[in-house]
Amino acid sequence: MTAAWVSGSGAHPPAGEWDGRPVGVVEVVDLNGLRDVEFGDTEDELTRRGILRSDIDACGPSLAGHDTTSPIFVDDRLVLLWLGDSTRTPHGITAGIPVAEVRARFPSAHELDAPQETYRFDGLLARQGDRAYLFLHDGRAVTRIIAGYADWAQRLFHEGHSPC
Template sequence: MAAASIAGSGVRPQGLDVPARPVGAAEVVGLDGLHNAEFGVTEQELTRRGVLRTDVEACGPTLAGHESVSPIFVDDRLVLLWLDDPMSTPEGITAGTPVSEVRDHYPSAVDLTAPQGTHRFDGLLARDGDRAYLFLHDRTAVRKIIAGYADWARRLFDEGYGPC
């Protein structure tokens, strides 16, 4: 997939996208990304802004001030954010949220079943246009959240890719 198609048109459909604001101690990640790390932005631009860091002991680049977020880049563009606790969606979904609550907030989310014989989590893909949240869960509660371009979230699920 070419970088131009990954970046999308920049036009956001109405629906799941809610302005990001803190929920308790969590920082909210919307379907446009973080307030200083938007989906589609280049690694070079994030580095220029001082947001992307490669000088820390991690499995890849990190976002300054966002220790609970792992960025995933394809063709130099930010396509996904792999979120850890205490990050949340605008609806307050975090790691540990019951799957039933995710279904209540995202009734059109698509069930994704992990391949048998693997140690991977099942998923719920809540899509809004070209963006989505992928909620990885143990059938009881959310364990990980990935936000970003829907096609890349689905590919991540299908291929079993992690942030490292």
């Protein structure tokens, strides 16, 4: 099986703007993807539409208009999005929200324990069909959110990938 190709976040926008929107505007990711980016899209499709960029100084391609979100591709298909702090779920969950709120909004979320003696975070996997949110947390608050195909989110957790 092909290992996930993990890419990083891109350059920061000019002061006063974030992805062409005023600072403070939060982007929403659902289990289909982001605006103009869907799970299952190919690298070629996103490049042709001008969304996938490799011309900036980052650890891999980035998504135009989604500079803090890192795409993860497997076999040329978008399988996961490693979300930036300015992105939230439709349920209002962002990095920094208390874990208790995630558990309340996703009562059937599966607890994932980070391996002992590592610097990795524990997780909550909130699965809906073949898609999921993976909420990494420090026991108190969400530190990162990954969204996409559930099997790839769980694999990412167990293998310990990061966006760079």
